[in-house]
Amino acid sequence: MLTELSIRDFAIIDEISINFKEGLTVLTGETGAGKSIIIDAIQLLSGGRGSVEYVRHGMKKAEIEGLFTVDSDHPVHQKGSQFGVDINDDGMVVLHRTITHQGKSICRVNGKLVTLGILKEFGQTLIDIHSQHETQSLMDPDRHIELLDLFASSELDTSMKEYQSVFENYRSLLKRYKELSENEQEMAQRLDLLEFQLRELQSAELEPKEDEELTEERNKLMNYEKIYQGIHDAYNSLYGEQKGLDWLSHAMTSVESIADYDDRLSKMSEELSNSYYVIEEMTFQLSSQMAELEFDPERLNQIESRLNELNRLMKKYGASVEEMLEYSSRIEEEIDEIRNKDSHLSKMEKQINELGQDAVLEAKNIHDIRSKASDTLSEYIHEELKGLYLEKASFAVDIQLKEGRSNSPEFDGIPVHLQFNGFDIVKFLITTNPGEPLKEIHKIASGGEMSRIMLALKTIFSRHQGVTSVIFDEVDTGVSGRVAQAIAEKIHGISIGSQVLCISHLPQVAAMADTHLRIEKRVDNDRTFTGVTELKYEEKADELSRMMTGAELTETTLEHARELLKLAEKHKQHQI
Template sequence: MLTELSIRDFAIIDEISITFKEGLTVLTGETGAGKSIIIDAIQLLSGGRGSVEFVRHGTKKAEIEGLFTVQPDHPIYKVGQNYGVDIDEDGMVVLERTITHQGKSICRVNGKLVTLGIMKEFGHSLIDIHSQHETQSLMDPDRHVELLDVFAGEELRSVLDEYVSVYDKYRTMKKRYKELSENEQEMAQRLDLLEFQLRELQGAEMQPLEDEELSEERKKLMNFEKVYQGIHDAYYSLYGEQRGMDWLSHAMTSLESTSDVDDNLAKLSEEMTNTYYLMEEMTFKLSNQMAELEFDPERLNQIESRLNELNRLKKKYGATVDDMLQYASRIEEEIDEIRNKDSHLSKMESEIAELSEDALLEAQGMREIRVKAADQLAEFIHVELRDLYLEKAAFAVDLQTKPGKQGDPELDGTPVQLLPNGIDLVKFLITTNPGEPLKELHKVASGGEMSRIMLALKRIFSRHQGITSVIFDEVDTGVSGRVAQAIAEKIYGISEGSQVLCISHLPQVAAMADTHVRIEKRVEDERTSTAAKELSMDEKADEISRMITGAELTATTVEHARELLTMADKHKN
């Protein structure tokens, strides 16, 4: 859930900090007070497009910071792993967005700088924003297959993973086949280039880890004097008259003379004797090391020349010798493919056909699960629509395939195109008027109907998507009466599974709020600013009363407001 939101120098907001709670939080206030500005700020945290227009006049930058808390199994942990962002065991995620007056946008997740695209991935895992004009994935036909798969659950996910694995191999093989078969001239030029590169790499006669071994040897040769002096000084500190070993020998002899008097001294004497012989072995090693040291200026020149040659090749073929050897191996295989193109193409055709049949088999398995899930989803949506007084509405999930071409796998004798998530094109269809044909969801015209349809869909999908915070920005526009009450109940129903933040002008929705925040516009020192205040129960009744009348409070409207609050409590219970 979104726990805290801090906004500084954003539009008409100078500085505001709002603490959010679980359940349903409703934001109300007069038009222009800044309610939608707060939603705009949250939208920027989810990767929305920034603009210098958001920076408060007279300031250098707008800053937005949101603190989210998530459960240990939340999908955002996987997103964090993908981009190297640490999310601790407490499940706290901080999204930060800064927009400068020069138009620069700076994004951070848990203090780490990220691109806007990465921030969008984090934001979409945490926040789902819906407005009268922007309904994101629910209204996007290209996303309907993903939503159906989310609804289908784990049964489909395991089959989809298998399909994606086969499909990736199929797509890679087809791409390589196309490259190898289409352009003779390009292939000839490619062959000349690869043969030149292979001759150059093979002519260098590189050995595995050669660059690392040469660098280590060069380091020793370049520091020969320092190394020799260190070993020399260490050796002669130990060996020689009145040196370390002499004194250790004297200490050992002195302790041996007391070992038959005191058992404790006998143990010390034994330890001293062992130490002496260890140090004696050390002097032998130092002596051998000195004897082996030999400075060869010509060898250093040879190493420098060889490393220069390797570094020249690294600029073209890889960061290390091992990388270059691997590259040589790859291009050798590619040269063989091009030289023996016909036999390779024939082999690849067989592999492509086999992979396409494997992928089609997995896709058919997914299709069966999707058909079953589509029927179940339609039943659930019809129930939700009836609750929202769209009894005559009809909803269906349309599953089609994209026609393929010759060489594509065949389904019931007809070629079909393999897509990244199967063979299915999924569209949500609806009609709200009896006798009218089903139409694509995004083509439904009425704003009030669209609000109810979107809420019905959201009520179903919010249980499956794992979104932390669902935000509704005036989705209840254009409705009233019993429909308004039904919408209020649906929004509250969504808040039972996810935190919901809702901007609303409906008193029925405000009455359902677990937390009611009033957004107010103030003018101080000839500057406009926005403030947020969490309302007490009495203040909540007064605010709902104002929403009913749009004017001064009266005893009747306050009583009506309290009655709405009582009805809301009964519904919650």
């Protein structure tokens, strides 16, 4: 959830810090008080497009910072791993954005500088903003397949992984086939390059682990004197009269002479004897090692020369001799492919056809799961629409095959275009008037209907999307009466599974708030300032009364507002 939002020198806001809570938070206030400015700030924090117009007049920069807390399995952790941003076990994520008066944008995630694109990647996993004037992901036809897959994820995940594994192999083979078959000139140039590289590597006569062995030998030669002196000192300390081995022999003989009187002494005698012979053997080895040591400056020069040659090749072909040998083997295979292109292309065509049909079979499983899930989703959406007084509306999920070229793999005799998520095109269709044909959902004209349709969809998908905070910016515009009450109940229902922030002019929505914030504007020394106040129960009643009748409060409207709050509380208790 969004825990805290800090805004400085942004539009008419000089400095403000808002602590948000779980559940439904409603922001109300007069038009122009700054409600939408707060949502604009959150939108910029999630990677929205900025402008110098947002910087408060006379200031050098505007700053926005949001603190989010997430669970250990939240998708933002994957984003952190992907972009190298550290997200601690406490699950805190801080998004920060600065917009300068020169138009520059500086973005940070948990203190790390990131691009605006990366900030947007994080923002989309944390915040989902819906407004009356914005094209929403729920209304975007290109996103419908993602939403359907999200809805069917429990049944779809395994089949999708199996398909994508086959598809990646298929796509990789297609790419290689295209490279090998399309450009004769490029292939000829490639062959020349590979043959030169292979000759260079083969002439080097590389041996496995050669670089490691030569480096070790070089270190020994370069430290000859130190090694010789160490062995010499160790040997002289052990061997000779009155030296270590002589004293150890004396100790062994002494204990051996009394070993028969005590079992412990007998054991000690045996251990001393073993130690003596081990160290004696070590002394012989030191002597032999010292005799074998020889400093050969010519050999050192040869090693240095060979290592220089290996390092030169490593800059071109790999970080070690092992990697260079692997590269040599790969280009040998590629040279063979190019030289015998026709036979390889024929073999690859057969593999492509087989993989393509395998991918189609896997994609068919996905298609079947989507078709079944679309029926279930349609039933759920119809139930939600009924609750929003759109009982005559009809919703359907249209799944079509994305047709491919004549040489594409076929499904039921139709060439299909395989994509990373299968071969389907998914569109959400709806009609709100009986007898009218189903149309794509984003083409519905009525603002009030659009708000209800979006809420119906959001109610279903919010259970699956996993975003931390859902924000509604005046999505209840154009509705009233029983529809307004239904929208209020739906918005609160979404807040049970996700934190919801909502700007509203409807008293029914405001009454449902778990936290009610009033945004106020004041003028001081000819400058405009925005403030935020969390309302208590009686203050909520006053605010609801103003929303019903305007500035003037009457006992009747206050009583009506209190009754609205009681009904809202009763509904929330029933939801629990």
